[in-house]
Amino acid sequence: MSEMVPTEDTRRIALVDLLDRVLGGGVVITGEITLSLADVDMVRISLRTLIASVSALVPDPAEQDSADG
Amino acid sequence: MTADDGVWLYSITTDSVDDAQLAEVTGVAGEPVRAVASAGLVAVVGTVSLSEFGQEPLQRKLEDLDWLAATARAHDAVVAAVTRRGPTVPLRLATLYLDDDRVRVLLTERREEFGATLRRVTGRSEWGVKGYGDAKILSQDVKEEPSPTGAAGKGTAYLLRRRAELSAQQDVERKAADHAGEIHAALLEQAVDGLRRQVTDPVLTGKRAWMIFNGTYLVDNDRIEGFAALVTALDTERPGITLELTGPWPPYSFAGIDG
Numbered sequence: 001m002s003e004m005v006p007t008e009d010t011r012r013i014a015l016v017d018l019l020d021r022v023l024g025g026g027v028v029i030t031g032e033i034t035l036s037l038a039d040v041d042m043v044r045i046s047l048r049t050l051i052a053s054v055s056a057l058v059p060d061p062a063e064q065d066s067a068d069g
Numbered sequence: 070m071t072a073d074d075g076v077w078l079y080s081i082t083t084d085s086v087d088d089a090q091l092a093e094v095t096g097v098a099g100e101p102v103r104a105v106a107s108a109g110l111v112a113v114v115g116t117v118s119l120s121e122f123g124q125e126p127l128q129r130k131l132e133d134l135d136w137l138a139a140t141a142r143a144h145d146a147v148v149a150a151v152t153r154r155g156p157t158v159p160l161r162l163a164t165l166y167l168d169d170d171r172v173r174v175l176l177t178e179r180r181e182e183f184g185a186t187l188r189r190v191t192g193r194s195e196w197g198v199k200g201y202g203d204a205k206i207l208s209q210d211v212k213e214e215p216s217p218t219g220a221a222g223k224g225t226a227y228l229l230r231r232r233a234e235l236s237a238q239q240d241v242e243r244k245a246a247d248h249a250g251e252i253h254a255a256l257l258e259q260a261v262d263g264l265r266r267q268v269t270d271p272v273l274t275g276k277r278a279w280m281i282f283n284g285t286y287l288v289d290n291d292r293i294e295g296f297a298a299l300v301t302a303l304d305t306e307r308p309g310i311t312l313e314l315t316g317p318w319p320p321y322s323f324a325g326i327d328g
Contacts, residue, residue, distance in 0.1 A: 021322065
């Protein structure tokens, strides 16, 4: 039996796009909550640093093309 | 639920969504998700352990990229699943309540706002449009100043050349900004609402491409084809600019309730 996968499930989501939306978008409710990411900007900055340091470890095939730039 | 449990909120939807429709859906802790109903609204929630998802452990784990990526994808998967079943107001990642009763109080107290937002996003979805620029192609129309020759000394020639390079660079950037503004204006005409986000650092996208535009739009579902066609048309008719369409997203950027 073959399975039908809805297109929404197969959408390729770049992590950065996703984090921008789930950390930067969505309804923010403060108040009677155990956690609120009050310092979202701070969190995002540190995440960006983290992601940058991860991607820096991955060799970039386009690197050589830009040698003349 | 025990004292060590918390309630993770994924989204708010209408009471046409119930437990039966959420039977196959699991959340950030792999937990089953369920509907908490009050005031004609439903909050889609999951019970999670506060030893893993409480404030202190969360703040530590947010720094773990693998954990964060998995959690963000799980959160989004639940929101997306709810979106397929009805209009949805997504909650920001990591919104936790102590128990279901407090969630019901939230729904009752904010009934008007959630109701208005749900009406606003009904029959609509969010679409992302990113634009990448090719500096070489964009600079083709930009006039190049003739390089100085002859009498001028070596140092002067260098300074003049340097100045010309800088000014060419500024021209290309201005041109890219013009394109970005025009693209946004054109897309807004086919959308209910739209906003421009910060362009993403190329280091983060893993591409060396130069991102010049990052917009997100709320589009009527029956106008999606036209919107996609417009993106393709803008992409085609603007040499030096490549557009990328993503979606449908739950309306994260247009949920519009704060505080």
